[in-house]
Amino acid sequence: MLRKTTLSLVTAAVLGASALVSPAHAGPRLDRIMDTKVLRVGTPGDYRPFAIKTDAGYSGHDIDVIEAMAKELGVKVEYVPTTWPNLMKDIQADRFDVAVGGITRNVARIRQIEMLPGYAPFGKVALVRAADKDKFRALADLNQPGVRVIKNPGGTNETFVLENLKAAQVSTHEKNAEIPALIAEGKGDVMITETYEALHYAKADPRLYAAFIAQPLTPPNTLGFMLPKDDADYSRVMEFVWSLVDSRGGVKQAADKWLK
Numbered sequence: 542m543l544r545k546t547t548l549s550l551v552t553a554a555v556l557g558a559s560a561l562v563s564p565a566h567a568g569p570r571l572d573r574i575m576d577t578k579v580l581r582v583g584t585p586g587d588y589r590p591f592a593i594k595t596d597a598g599y600s601g602h603d604i605d606v607i608e609a610m611a612k613e614l615g616v617k618v619e620y621v622p623t624t625w626p627n628l629m630k631d632i633q634a635d636r637f638d639v640a641v642g643g644i645t646r647n648v649a650r651i652r653q654i655e656m657l658p659g660y661a662p663f664g665k666v667a668l669v670r671a672a673d674k675d676k677f678r679a680l681a682d683l684n685q686p687g688v689r690v691i692k693n694p695g696g697t698n699e700t701f702v703l704e705n706l707k708a709a710q711v712s713t714h715e716k717n718a719e720i721p722a723l724i725a726e727g728k729g730d731v732m733i734t735e736t737y738e739a740l741h742y743a744k745a746d747p748r749l750y751a752a753f754i755a756q757p758l759t760p761p762n763t764l765g766f767m768l769p770k771d772d773a774d775y776s777r778v779m780e781f782v783w784s785l786v787d788s789r790g791g792v793k794q795a796a797d798k799w800l801k
Contacts, residue, residue: 586642603795626694659763666752667739690709698734
């Protein structure tokens with residue numbers, strides 16, 4: 542009996558030691574990212590000032606933050622183009638590891654994916670021509686048969702338009718970044734967007750005016766980065782890296798640069 546007990550103790554000690562020296566394995570997505578040293582970042586790239594694609598590459602608030610996060614991870618960023626209508630389908634189909642670019646945090650999205658902590662508080666507002674700013678003082682002023690609303694498909698701005706501006710003349714334009722110019726040129730009257738995009742275009746083009754900034758059309762909300770829901774280790778690490786970048790001033794630096 543003593544010999545059997547001793548053998549059992551020795552076996553347990555060996556197994557315990559083996560466990561200590563065995564390499565630790567994280568979830569499959571995190572392992573892949575750390576092995577390849579590549580973080581695939583999906584973005585529509587059409588939403589200033591958060592993420593915009595030009596001939597020179599990608600730039601914006603979210604681009605600065607995700608690049609800082611990638612640096613903390615010790616990996617490089619590989620940008621993957623997507624669209625607002627395909628954003629959810631693409632992240633669930635494993636086309637990229639994180640989605641950025643001014644993405645609203647809401648229940649519908651968080652039911653299906655993970656989202657990092659919220660940033661850039663905003664409300665829905667309207668981008669209109671400066672010459673027409675006195676025409677639009679309430680939601681009811683936008684929801685009129687003679688008002689031409691141009692929307693981009695696939696996002697929460699489209700949802701707001703379809704739910705609240707049913708009496709207006711609504712048309713769809715595939716490229717979000719082109720809509721402000723259409724409003725300025727008189728080819729439409731209203732673009733529903735968020736606080737920061739409206740302010741950006743109104744500042745860039747004196748023909749445009751950001752309406753409802755002081756009293757947005759919706760309650761306050763925040764934006765967030767989207768993550769797949771398939772790897773708890775990956776989500777945990779990305780939340781840690783976000784908090785690390787934030788605590789070192791990276792999120793504030795991006796906001797000071799792009800959102801002022």
